[in-house]
Amino acid sequence: MxxxxxxxxxxxxxVSVGTVSNVLNRPxxxxxxxxRRVQAAIAKLGYVRNDSARQLRAGRSRxxxxxxxxxxxxxxxDVVRGAEPLVDSAGGVVTVCDSGEDVRREQRHLEILExxxxxxxxxxxxxxxxxxxxxxxxxxxxxxxxxxxxxGLHPHCSVAVxxxxxxxxxxxxxxxxxxxxxxxxxxxxxxxxxxxRLAGCRTVCEASGVRLEEFTSVSMNVAGGRxxxxxxxxxxxxxxxxxxxxxxxxxxxxxxLTMHGIKVPEECAIIGYDDIDFAAAAxxxxxxxxxxxxQLGRTAAQLLFEEISEGKGHTHRNVVFQPELVxxxxxxxxx
Amino acid sequence: MxxxxxxxxxxxxxVSVGTVSNVLNRPxxxxxxxxRRVQAAIAKLGYVRNDSARQLRAGRSRxxxxxxxxxxxxxxxDVVRGAEPLVDSAGGVVTVCDSGEDVRREQRHLEILExxxxxxxxxxxxxxxxxxxxxxxxxxxxxxxxxxxxxGLHPHCSVAVxxxxxxxxxxxxxxxxxxxxxxxxxxxxxxxxxxxRLAGCRTVCEASGVRLEEFTSVSMNVAGGRxxxxxxxxxxxxxxxxxxxxxxxxxxxxxxLTMHGIKVPEECAIIGYDDIDFAAAAxxxxxxxxxxxxQLGRTAAQLLFEEISEGKGHTHRNVVFQPELVxxxxxxxxx
DNA sequence: CGGAGGGATTGAATCGTTTCATGCGGGGGT
DNA sequence: ACCCCCGCATGAAACGATTCAATCCCTCCG
Numbered sequence: 070m071x072x073x074x075x076x077x078x079x080x081x082x083x084v085s086v087g088t089v090s091n092v093l094n095r096p097x098x099x100x101x102x103x104x105r106r107v108q109a110a111i112a113k114l115g116y117v118r119n120d121s122a123r124q125l126r127a128g129r130s131r132x133x134x135x136x137x138x139x140x141x142x143x144x145x146x147d148v149v150r151g152a153e154p155l156v157d158s159a160g161g162v163v164t165v166c167d168s169g170e171d172v173r174r175e176q177r178h179l180e181i182l183e184x185x186x187x188x189x190x191x192x193x194x195x196x197x198x199x200x201x202x203x204x205x206x207x208x209x210x211x212x213x214x215x216x217x218x219x220x221g222l223h224p225h226c227s228v229a230v231x232x233x234x235x236x237x238x239x240x241x242x243x244x245x246x247x248x249x250x251x252x253x254x255x256x257x258x259x260x261x262x263x264x265x266r267l268a269g270c271r272t273v274c275e276a277s278g279v280r281l282e283e284f285t286s287v288s289m290n291v292a293g294g295r296x297x298x299x300x301x302x303x304x305x306x307x308x309x310x311x312x313x314x315x316x317x318x319x320x321x322x323x324x325x326l327t328m329h330g331i332k333v334p335e336e337c338a339i340i341g342y343d344d345i346d347f348a349a350a351a352x353x354x355x356x357x358x359x360x361x362x363x364q365l366g367r368t369a370a371q372l373l374f375e376e377i378s379e380g381k382g383h384t385h386r387n388v389v390f391q392p393e394l395v396x397x398x399x400x401x402x403x404x
Numbered sequence: 405m406x407x408x409x410x411x412x413x414x415x416x417x418x419v420s421v422g423t424v425s426n427v428l429n430r431p432x433x434x435x436x437x438x439x440r441r442v443q444a445a446i447a448k449l450g451y452v453r454n455d456s457a458r459q460l461r462a463g464r465s466r467x468x469x470x471x472x473x474x475x476x477x478x479x480x481x482d483v484v485r486g487a488e489p490l491v492d493s494a495g496g497v498v499t500v501c502d503s504g505e506d507v508r509r510e511q512r513h514l515e516i517l518e519x520x521x522x523x524x525x526x527x528x529x530x531x532x533x534x535x536x537x538x539x540x541x542x543x544x545x546x547x548x549x550x551x552x553x554x555x556g557l558h559p560h561c562s563v564a565v566x567x568x569x570x571x572x573x574x575x576x577x578x579x580x581x582x583x584x585x586x587x588x589x590x591x592x593x594x595x596x597x598x599x600x601r602l603a604g605c606r607t608v609c610e611a612s613g614v615r616l617e618e619f620t621s622v623s624m625n626v627a628g629g630r631x632x633x634x635x636x637x638x639x640x641x642x643x644x645x646x647x648x649x650x651x652x653x654x655x656x657x658x659x660x661l662t663m664h665g666i667k668v669p670e671e672c673a674i675i676g677y678d679d680i681d682f683a684a685a686a687x688x689x690x691x692x693x694x695x696x697x698x699q700l701g702r703t704a705a706q707l708l709f710e711e712i713s714e715g716k717g718h719t720h721r722n723v724v725f726q727p728e729l730v731x732x733x734x735x736x737x738x739x
Numbered sequence: 740c741g742g743a744g745g746g747a748t749t750g751a752a753t754c755g756t757t758t759c760a761t762g763c764g765g766g767g768g769t
Numbered sequence: 770a771c772c773c774c775c776g777c778a779t780g781a782a783a784c785g786a787t788t789c790a791a792t793c794c795c796t797c798c799g
């Protein structure tokens with residue numbers, strides 16, 4: 070069965086293509102009897118609209134793209150989940166793209182998305198060098214909302230969580246527990262989230278005279294966490310607490326420490342970031358810095374559609390949420 | 405800056421649109437000097453190809469859709485990850501769709517994908533009622549590969565893992581540990597994976613005279629696991645082991661049991677399914693049935709492109725992998 | 740009875756590519 | 770000197786939908 074077009078339907082129903090189009094898009098403008106005939110023809114031929122043709126004419130697609138750093142990270146799938154219902158109900162379609170924290174993959178995705186004339190873009194940029202690429206889309210009238218990325222630089226709407234504050238919360242918690250030296254794990258520091266969380270951590274450490282070791286050469290996943298532990302244990306004097314840039318790293322670190330027979334939290338405390346669902350279920354339930362994941366996605370989608378509907382007269386908004394400390398067993402010992 | 409088209413570029417470079425098209429698609433067919441001029445014009449105008457127009461002409465898009473049951477389940481993101489590189493290198497683009505185990509959402513996605521004239525489809529159908537919808541696509545010459553779903557019924561390529569065998573492995577492991585009664589958690593049974601895993605479990609239980617309690621009214625996520633535990637504890641005589649239809653359920657069950665002060669594995673053993681990365685990192689490291697997740701995705705993509713390139717003369721292939729028992733602490737006690 | 744108005748339908752133009760037959764001029768082979 | 774072929778560029782015809790001015794036919798009103 071070869072695919073049939075509106076023309077075929079029109080012919081089968083004995084009307085013009087214009088009428089078929091009307092049946093599909095403004096049914097009330099068509100007489101009862103005609104409409105029925107056309108619908109019968111559609112059913113008989115198994116006709117399916119051709120979206121390319123439609124988009125070509127419309128000049129825009131109804132795809133909303135979300136570019137995330139890592140689809141395998143539950144944090145991001147939760148963000149996507151938050152955005153989806155809103156996009157859906159606005160008649161849009163969500164496309165998820167995974168940059169894998171790789172600038173080149175992000176680049177490739179953005180190129181394709183631009184060629185597709187997407188309706189809008191929610192993106193967590195890999196690093197600052199993304200700005201230029203993103204500006205390109207914006208220059209071509211594709212609204213962009215930055216997700217989990219401070220406003221500042223970019224002339225766009227954004228939703229974010231105050232990562233510097235999150236870093237402070239984590240560090241303060243550890244310092245209060247009596248730790249005199251702390252390790253930070255996660256990188257590379259070109260990732261803004263890493264930089265900010267580290268910065269917050271640093272201010273607290275400096276203010277309270279706590280030694281801070283930084284392991285920023287490891288990647289933001291479970292393997293990275295294990296690696297960080299290896300590096301840490303090579304130090305002459307290992308810190309007694311570990312602040313991980315996200316929960317995946319923290320879970321990896323927990324595994325690494327356990328493998329080395331190091332007790333958590335007695336010999337080394339761990340705190341993560343994001344508070345993904347798995348954090349609470351870990352071997353040692355992980356303390357973490359909670360972000361409002363779903364709300365981040367929901368709000369981002371909301372801002373996007375506001376921008377779309379307001380058009381030119383739109384002024385950008387930057388929404389910032391506050392993170393929250395969740396203390397669990399992995400930091401439950403006072404030194 | 406309003407978006408510019410090939411016509412604009414052609415004009416700016418003093419050539420015809422045909423030549424511009426050639427510069428983009430078959431650069432060697434164009435004289436050095438001309439090519440340079442055109443490229444300069446492209447850069448100057450910030451021209452970006454319009455994919456809709458291209459697709460309209462081509463009759464097909466280069467999107468390969470993957471429809472999964474749950475993006476928040478690491479099992480599926482791993483499958484997607486496995487498929488991605490292959491699709492990429494074939495010049496395709498991956499689109500991930502989440503059906504959320506909801507027939508209606510699956511339906512909606514399939515409709516949109518058909519309108520988009522996707523290049524091909526990898527899908528884990530929600531249940532048997534999906535068949536009809538999928539046949540529609542196939543009838544319109546869209547190749548379909550079934551993922552994690554036995555061949556049997558459908559005239560399509562497929563990759564799957566022998567879930568019945570997986571169920572047997574799990575049950576046998578528990579029986580060998582000396583458990584005289586087993587609970588199964590996960591549902592609904594309309595999901596083929598659930599049905600098969602349960603079936604395998606059943607045969608072993610019957611063969612060895614072990615009592616089997618089935619909790620198939622709970623959903624396939626962490627919350628479902630907790631629910632199953634509640635139901636189980638209401639029994640006059642609770643089983644001593646719990647086989648969960650996937651690892652998310654198992655993690656939830658582990659939390660539930662812990663909340664009730666029930667020791668795992670001493671008072672109740674748990675075994676999950678999928679062996680996602682988080683299983684090993686759980687409070688009590690989870691025994692599980694491992695599936696070759698990435699390979700499932702990779703092979704699926706491979707079959708898809710084989711079918712695409714072979715065209716009409718293609719004969720479907722059904723690849724079945726064997727699952728594997730991974731025993732960890734959550735079942736590490738003999739009764 | 741004529742004309743105005745309105746509902747239903749039509750047909751053609753349009754969106755931006757790709758493709759293909761056609762044209763053109765110059766070199767090489769016979 | 771002739772032909773042929775080759776490399777390069779052109780222009781027009783698709784692809785399939787949407788949109789809008791134009792048309793047609795009726796009814797209703799004066």
